[in-house]
Amino acid sequence: MKKSSIVIAGGGSTFTPGIVMMLLEHADEFPIRQIKFYDNNEERQDKVAKACEIIIRERDPEINFIATCDPKEAFTDVDFCMAHIRVGLYAMREKDEKIPLKYGVVGQETCGPGGIAYGMRSIGGVIEILDYMEKYSPNAWMLNYSNPAAIVAEATRRLRPNSKIINICDMPIGIETRMAKAIGLESRKDMEVRYYGLNHFGWWTSIKDKEGNDLMPQIKEHVKQYGYASKDGVDPQHPGSSWDDTMKKAKDVYALDPETLPNTYLKYYLYPDYVVKESNPNYTRANEVMDGREKEIFGECERIVQAGSAKDTTLSINGHASYIVDLAKALTYNTKERMLLIVENNGAIENFDPTAMVEIPCIVGKDGYEPMAMGKIPTFQRGLMSEQVCVEKLVVEAWIEGSYQKLWQALTLSKTVPSAAVAKQILDDLIEANKAYWPELK
Ligand SMILES: NC(=O)c1ccc[n+]([C@@H]2O[C@H](COP(=O)([O-])OP(=O)(O)OC[C@H]3O[C@@H](n4cnc5c(N)ncnc54)[C@H](O)[C@@H]3O)[C@@H](O)[C@H]2O)c1
Ligand SMILES: O=P(O)(O)OC[C@H]1O[C@H](O[C@H]2[C@H](O)[C@@H](O)[C@@H](O)O[C@@H]2CO)[C@H](O)[C@@H](O)[C@@H]1O
C-alpha cells in the first residue's frame, strides 16, 4: 500500500493535534510516511509541533516529522496539503464578530459582514500556500478547509482554475452525526444523503439507509422538537457554548421548509434579528474559543512537552475530521466514496448559476471528483442561494479589483444587513480594522 506524505498548513491551528491523532488512528487504512507542519507564525506552530512530535514518536516512530516556516522545505515531496489557516488569528475573528454587532447586525465568523471580512483576509493566504504546493509538489492535492470556504472556493475558481484544490466543510458531517444518533444509528455512514446548497448554506433533500429505506420522517420528527440538539440536551462536543443554541434553533429553521432538513448556519440568514438579540456584543464565539479550545489545546501541548510524554494525553481525535482521511483515501486508493464537496456547479443544480461554487455530493476517486446531478431546486432555496452566491462573487471581485464599491455592494446584498447605509458604516470600520490584511480598496 502506498504511503503518503502530508503537509498541514496552519500547523499552529487548534485543530492540528486532533488531525494528527486522527491520521495516526487511521494509519492502517491510510498509511503515512511523513507529516510536515507549515505556518507563518513560528512561535505558535512550535508549541503545537513540539507536542505533536512526541505524540508521533510514541505512536508511530517510522513517520518522519518536520515543522517549518520555510515554504520550500514544507511543500517539497508531499502528496497532500491539508490546509486550515486562519489569517489574522482569533484577534481578527473577534473584530469580525464585534464590529457588525455594534450596528445591530449578525456578528459571525463565516456569515454576513464577519464572513466577508474574513474572506478578504483568507483569499491571499490560501492562494499563497496553493502556489507553494504547485511549485514544490505539482502533483499534490490541497484539501482546504480554511474558512470562509465558500469565498475561498470562489476565489480559487477565479484565480487558480486548474489547481488541484478541493474545498470541504465538516458542518454537514457534524449534523449527520447528530441525525444518526437521534434515530439510533451507530454511524452517519449508515445513511446515504442527497444535499445541495452553498457552503454553510444548504439543505438535505433525502436521507436513506443502505437498504434504501427513507429515514427523513424519523429525523424530521426529532428536528421538529429538538432541532439538532439531543433529547437530553447534553452536547459532548461543545458543552455549554453558543453552539447549544445553534443546534436548538435548527428547529425554527426547519419549520420554514419542512420538505427539507437545513444546515444550522441558515439561522444567521433566516433569523438575524433573533441572533443579534441573543448575542453579547462584548463576548462572542471568538471569546469562547480563546477562553476554551485555544487555552485547552495550548495548555495540553505545553504539559506534554514538559512531561516529555503524551501517553496520558487528553488531546483527542477530531472525530468529525475523519472525512479528511476519507477524502485523501479516496484520491489515493480510488475508493469512489460519495462525499459532500464544494465544487463548481456546472449544471449539477440544473436551474442555478453554472459558475457558482456549490456544496453537493460527489464521487471521489484517483482522478478527482465527479459531481452528482441534483436536478432542479425550489424557488425558496434558489432565491436565497442566488442572493448569497452573488455576495460571495462580489467579495472575490472586490478583492481582485481592489474595489470599495463592489465590497459595499456585497455587504448591502447580504441578507443579514438591513440597508446600504448600515453596510457602509460596517465596511468603513472593517477597512480600518483590516488595514494589515486586505488589499487597498479604491
Ligand atoms: N471547513 C470547516 O468546516 C472547518 C472546520 C473547522 C475549522 N475550520 C477552519 O480551520 C482554520 C483554523 O482554525 P483554528 O480555529 O484552529 O485557527 P487557529 O488560529 O488556531 O490556527 C490557524 C493557524 O493558521 C496560521 N496562519 C495564518 N495565516 C497563515 C498563512 N498565510 N500561512 C500559513 N499559516 C497561516 C496561524 O498562524 C495559525 O497557527 C480556520 O480557517 C477555521 O475557520 C474549518
Ligand atoms: O466556533 P468554532 O471555532 O468552534 O467552530 C467554527 C467551525 O464550526 C463548524 O465546524 C464544527 C463542526 O461542524 C462540528 O461538528 C463540531 O465538530 O465542531 C466544529 C468546530 O468546532 C464549521 O463547519 C466550520 O467551518 C467552522 O470553522
Ligand SMILES: [Mn+2]
Ligand atoms: Mn464549515
